[in-house]
Amino acid sequence: MREKKITDEQLDRLEALLESPDFDEAMRLDEVQGYLCGALAGPLAIPERERLVEILGSEEAADSDAGREAAELLRVLASELEVELADDEPLILYLYPESDSEDAPSDYEPWCMAYLHALDTAPEDWFDDIADEEELDWLDERLFPLMVLTGEAEAAARQHGEEWPEGTELQELRQHAQEDLARAVSEIHLFWQAKRGTGTVRRDGGKVGRNDPCPCGSGKKFKQCCGKLD
Numbered sequence: 374m375r376e377k378k379i380t381d382e383q384l385d386r387l388e389a390l391l392e393s394p395d396f397d398e399a400m401r402l403d404e405v406q407g408y409l410c411g412a413l414a415g416p417l418a419i420p421e422r423e424r425l426v427e428i429l430g431s432e433e434a435a436d437s438d439a440g441r442e443a444a445e446l447l448r449v450l451a452s453e454l455e456v457e458l459a460d461d462e463p464l465i466l467y468l469y470p471e472s473d474s475e476d477a478p479s480d481y482e483p484w485c486m487a488y489l490h491a492l493d494t495a496p497e498d499w500f501d502d503i504a505d506e507e508e509l510d511w512l513d514e515r516l517f518p519l520m521v522l523t524g525e526a527e528a529a530a531r532q533h534g535e536e537w538p539e540g541t542e543l544q545e546l547r548q549h550a551q552e553d554l555a556r557a558v559s560e561i562h563l564f565w566q567a568k569r570g571t572g573t574v575r576r577d578g579g580k581v582g583r584n585d586p587c588p589c590g591s592g593k594k595f596k597q598c599c600g601k602l603d
Contacts, residue, residue, distance in 0.1 A: 379446075379453045387446040391428075395439040398430025400487060406467045407484035409451050410458065410558050411491025414565045415499050419491060421448070427494070458562035463555035481551055485519040488558070512564065515557040518550035 384402070391399045400408060405428055412419035412427075419427075425435045425444050434440050457464050468484060470477035492499055503509050520526035530537045538546050 378456070379449045383446055383449060387443065387450065390439055390443045390446070393439065395437060396429050396434050396443075399434065400428050400430075401469065401483065403467045403469050403480075403484045404487035405447070405450070406454070407487035408491045409447075409454055410464070410562070411488040412495075413451065413455055413458070414562050415492065415495040416497040416502060416565065416568065417495070419495060421451075423494075424451075427490075455562075458559045459566070460559070464559055466555055479551075481522040481554065482524075485522045485554070488519055489523060489525075512561070515561050515564075518554045518557050521546060521550040522554065 387405075388402045390396065391402060391405065408428065409424065412424050421444075422435070425440070425447060426432055428447065429435050429440055429443060435444070454464075466479075466481075466484060468479040468481065471480040499512070500509065503512070517526065520529070527537050537543075
């Protein structure tokens with residue numbers, strides 16, 4: 374098993390900082406993870422300073438002593454996520470329960486909303502430079518779990534007069550979206566790594582094999598597409 378770069382103590386400290394009075398507009402830890410996963414993807418990653426201000430809520434918060442401490446922890450977390458997103462094992466999501474009830478289910482919506490916020494505020498639009506219809510369809514499919522879990526898919530369907538599942542069918546759709554989310558986010562990350570030409574992050578654990586399908590969605594093997602050797 375790959376050794377983690379960020380410790381539980383560091384995560385606890387980051388969570389405490391985010392919840393402290395120093396940052397009254399900061400994201401929660403689940404939102405931070407979702408936002409960073411989106412911020413590290415795309416045609417260009419969102420710069421670290423911009424990420425810090427978004428996460429902590431203001432320039433003043435980012436420039437405070439507590440902000441500088443949070444920045445160091447966020448830097449470690451971002452580095453950890455880049456490795457985890459390129460790993461064969463699905464990302465372990467930081468999720469809070471929907472309520473204080475002991476058996477409350479995990480709340481996926483804040484995580485997904487934060488990810489989509491990163492997509493909306495990215496330095497370059499995710500879709501502008503993709504001319505290939507198959508790649509666009511592939512990316513839409515991978516984003517679909519996030520759209521389901523935030524309610525945006527339902528809103529779009531109703532806006533266009535399309536039917537939307539209800540009852541048991543809707544529960545099953547949401548369950549599938551929850552199960553698919555971590556893997557979809559990792560595949561999106563690998564897609565953009567390949568599009569940027571930076572390859573995958575090297576690590577001791579699993580990685581995209583040269584005979585595996587290319588994460589860019591071309592349908593070719595990785596070695597015949599973005600992993601082609603010059």
